[in-house]
Amino acid sequence: MSRFFRAVSTLALAGLLTRCATSSGAGGTAAAGDAVPLRFAWPEGLTVQVSSTDTTTQSEQAPEHSELSYQLRLEGKGEERKLITEEMKPTAPAATPEEGPPPPTPAMVLGPQGELRRIEGIDQVVQQMAQEAESQGLPQEQQAQITKLVRDALEQATRLRWEVLVGKWNGLVLKPGEAVERKGQTTVPLFGSNVATVEHVSLKEHVPCTEGAKEKRCVRLVLESSIDQAGLAQATDQLLGKVKAVMKANMGLEDQALPELKVTKLRLDSTLEFIAEPETLVPHRQRTVTSSQVELQEPDADPKNFDIQSERVETFTPAGH
Template sequence: MAWTVWRAVACSGLVVLAGCASTAGGVRQLVLSDDGLSEIEAPRSWETRPNFSANADIRLADAMGDNYLLVNTYLPEDTREMPLDEFGSRLSGALLKKMDQGRMSAPRALKLGERPAIEYELRTKAGDAAIVYLSTVVEGASARYHLIAWTVADGDLAGLRQVMATFRESAARRAGVERVPLVFDWPQRLKSQASFQLKSSKRGEQYEMRGESQMSLKPAGEDELLVSTRVTRHQLSGALGGGQDKEKEAYLQSVVKATLTELPDYVVNTDGEFVRIENLQAYHRRVQEALLKGLPTGNRDAHAKARQMVQSMLTEETLAVSLQGEWDQLVGNWAGGSYAPGQTYSFTVPYQAPALERRSFPMLMTQQLVGHVPCHAAAKGKACVRLLQTTRVAGPEYTQAMSDYVRKTAGGDVRVTEMEVISTVELIADPKTLLPYATSKKETKRVTVSAGGSSRTSEDVKETSSSYRY
């Protein structure tokens, strides 16, 4: 994954996912469970989240990630004729044990879909945010169900209960949907080799980089892994500086060398979640110095503006955010989920950039497990899966934020009138471990800029690919 660091510098580190407020109201849609036994009416702004839970039969979240709902099914043989109140107490108590300083209410009897139900309300904290959970068990005619919903403590709890009140067993049992679980299970220690390639086309300049890298894993404490990547060879070629500017070509070569030297390590947990970056400060300082060293010196004002832009675009925070975004695209967004082969899941997640004052914008994401494939050309059988993910961020608010940022850093009458970023990621991975065997990514940025009474639209395209050997 050596090219991910290069992309972080080249793209100025813009992506991080974060939560944002929403409500439970709106026009309803009927959502059917994947096991064919139950259904619920949810707001149209709620969407199925395949990367949300591997086992739940209904998995919903609102567009901005503030309200969540899971439904788990327990067949009669799973509950062993346990009374409903004991069943609810055990499940809710198990949920409470996972919380830090959690509190659970007394049980409340009610009915969902004309069936007996028991609700517990649990409260806890996630960082500085206060969270409230509703844990409700339902005595169905053919099975028992456990509904788990949660939102921020000052969210629309009444609206969440209204959604849960629409839950019911389906009148007729449907055929179940088979799903493939994706499990993060990287070994404690591992060494691998990778070949990578990057192609870039930007305002008439095209370049290509090829190289080899090594990745190693080792424990980094309890339930954590340290991921280290070292570039062993790289070659940069193409029309650098338009093929005419030798000084610019030397500058880019210098930046690439700094970027690929002593890459920062990062730590992930055993659930596949990104935790932190190690030795980032020294790396950031070295790369920023390389970027600043080659800036034009002829015009003092132009030099000052260029320096300010580099310093504002490439901060430790933006670099860390971009590296986490790369991990999430390849592993984090998939780990712990389950997918019906061939089904496309579309949902909205918040997009936030440190450079844009941490404002959040809606980003459309689609995910698909295309099917089972061989892990590599010489492999027998189809032990791996092909995964596709596409994201798109655009719209008036995002464009305006980018325009404000450009005017703040570049000055003058420059204005961004349209901005769109589309990213497509494809990977071949083992579903039992999520170790990748091949990855490819294409990112397209389209921007229309107005200045001096005229406008110009440009398209920047970056394509990267890697293959891994274990």
């Protein structure tokens, strides 16, 4: 196996923290009448307990399962509020013991309309990684490459968190049964590179917020995305750039020592289902199903296929519910 393919496993550094990220919400309109406006208006001090389950299958390997529980808390009031993730802990044994606890999660600073103003807490995690790289005696250039990848992955993952909870829905007005088409961005699983997408967002129906409830206070929103073929060439260039950056960071290779690579296949399809209260976007359930395929080719070597299927289900229980 070439050194490139031995290094590819470390792409999780840039990719496993992220799922599919998309554009911000406002950008579609719907007819009047039964059209439903979606607006971020979490009540002051809202605390939500979250239970998350992930199942991921890569190529022909056995599925990997992981479970997490954590708490979302909206802190502060006025012009800026912080959305804080805390008490994150696994609720099932890790697939491999060396995985350890999840890294600290940065906080999102939100404006009065729910807009993401900045991210706080990334420096702490980056500093920890820098100290670890230094303790291993790695060259300074390689240390810098590693910490840059960590910073980029954390920023990407935090922005995604805001997108799936707020950004992609806030400001939309949707008529049940009709879809809004728009352009978006997503992240290639495992590799962590960006790709342009075409999205279809729809409000399927009014539903109970929780199983067994009778009142239909929530809506079921669905966002489907796939790669925008007009941006495919740019997407493959970005993916190769990410692969080479990780190889340089992980193995200390110079540019001239990197193998010649081609992306011979790139596919990514995702469906996100969100059950939330439309007048506040207080979340109750999210389910994300993603299917991706990347095929990489080295000269004089068999192509390497990364076929990844994943499903994430998150259940949100607001305090007092």
